[in-house]
Amino acid sequence: MTVTATTTAGTRKAAPRRAVGDVVRFELVKQFSSWRVRLLLLVCWLGPGLLVFGIDQQNTLPSDTLFGRWMHATGWAGSLVVLGFAGTWALPLVTSVVAGDVFASEDRLGTWRHLLVTVRSHRRIFAAKAIASVAVIGLLVAGLVVSGIAGGLLAEGNQPLVGLGGQLLSGGDAGNRVLLAWLCVLAPTLALAAIGLLGSVALGRSPMGLLLPMLAALGMQVAQMLPLPVALRLALPGYAYISWNGLFAAPQQLGPLLIGVGVSLVWAVVATALAYWLFVRRDFTNLNNDGAGRRVLTMGILPLAGLLAVTTGIVALATGSGDSGITQDKVQRSVAAVFAQLYPFQQEQIHQPAPTAAQLHTSAVCSKSEGLGPQTGPGNDWRCTVSWVVPGTNVSTQAVYQLNVTANGRYAADGDGPVQVNGYFLIINSGKASPNPLWQFDGNVDLLPGH
Known part of the structure; x- marks a missing residue:
């Protein structure tokens, strides 16, 4: 009996760790099972096209919106109107719903222990949730792009577009610039998604984690309306939501756009790294602990504030800009x-x-x-x-x-x-x-x- 028991115990093996791909698929299933994500998919893939087509049938146009007064002249103007609206409201909302809730949902449901026992790796869990969030956000952004372009082209066709330099852009040139503009706004969207991951990890089941990307985007929009120095303006990660306008100027104003995209990607990397650092150090054995507590300030807010100061200094030195830039x-x-x-x-x-x-x-x-x-x-x-x-x-x-x-x-x-x-x-x-x-x-x- 003793030998048999020993042999049986010796042949026991720990359950293998789940591969990252398996965990990503599991996280994608959870994301798409959420009614909020399903509703966003429906709105993003149908809403912009219906909106653009409907506006085009009206006698009055949103002339106070960039490219809005050209919606009766070319189908590409409608997609740019959608892009302006998306950078203000839609993309921050998407990042809040997807990335801002990806960790907090486990706290609300109390499923952390089961997930840790199944996956047996903090790093794999974090990587899978981050990858799944980016994949879902990418699918939602693709819906905004395709729907907005389709609605505009169905309404007015592939006609030339008047650029911000007064130049007439051919339909093909306008289409290429529209796609490039949407590609550029992916950078600040990733930055907001990373801030959402950080808030979801740090604040647990608190609703503030879900709202953090929206609040960050709103704060950056308010800041862009203030008479800030150019260096500080370009150092905010949301500036690429505005600087895509430079693609349609003559000559193209690529400097602010490239700086905005670069700053946004740096913010995305730093905020994701902070979220990972907090997540792997979290005590999951304490059921009363659903966040980082006081470390939210020291490992969340302060590092991002320091990053803003550093990037502002670098941009100021690189560009020599210290005033409003409008002369x-x-x-x-x-x-x-x-x-x-x-x-x-x-x-x-x-x-x-x-x-x-x-x-x-x-x-x-x-x-x-x-x-x-x-x-x-x-x-x-x-x-x-x-x-x-x-x-x-x-x-x-x-x-x-x-x-x-x-x-x-x-x-x-x-x-x-x-x-x-x-x-x-x-x-x-x-x-x-x-x-x-x-x-x-x-x-x-x-x-x-x-x-």
Whole structure:
């Protein structure tokens, strides 16, 4: 009996550890079994297309939204409107629901012990949950992209798009830039997802973990509306949700975009590493402990605040930017360049000979607050007088615009006369109404020095 018992005990083997792939599949099944994730999938894959198609059938357009006034002219404008909305609300919500709840759900259900006994590896559990979260978020983002593009193309087709530099982009060029813009916003989405992982690990079953990515995104949006120094603005991981606009400028403003993408990826790596550090050191034997407690401050908030300070310093040294980045000279050059591109386009629409931008000799004189105070910084009190020479004559003509320049460099120019140039919203061309490109137009001021 003794020998048999000894032999039996000796032949016992510990249950093998689960492979990461098996755990990832298990986590994906749990993610897709959640009604919240299923609802998000339905909304992301159908909502944008229906919304864009529905708006396109209306007489009024969201002209206060970037590219919104061009939704009747090209199908690509609708996808860009969706992208602007997604960066503000949809993508932060997606990261909150998916990444912000992936660890906290185990605390609420009390399933940590069962999961640890089954997988037998903290590292595999963390890796599987992180990979599954990124996969689900990627699928949701793909739905926003496909649905928005499909709805726009079904409504208006593959027509040229007017860029932020006033240039006319062919349908193929516009499509490539739209896809590249969506690809760029994946970086800040990963940063918010990593913040969600950190909040889910650190705060346990507390609802604050679920809300953390949304709160972080909201805080960064508010910060972008403030007159911050350029270096601090670019060091915030959410800046790439805005800087994709530079892809549609002329010339393309890639500097702020690349910095925004790089900063977002650094934040994603650091926040994920902090979440992993807290997770592998958590005491799962104590049922009353569902988070990191006081370590949330020392290993969560403080390191990210330090990262913001470091990246701000690096960006400031690399770019030499220490002010708002919006100067009188930059505004004047941008407005003149955009007008010079849009004027020939307008002349074509009204069946007049279209001059080249070089023939117009366009210039602009802009002032802020009627010339009182510093002629720098954002505000809705910019006023510009654009001058150009009518081709074939020596006659100089002028048009006036009121500008609202935001803190991130984007501006909207509203025509203030003469009536025949920028006084009408629509142009009737062969019985079809189309937007007057000179009535209102959008532009971008490159915030980096020397641009």
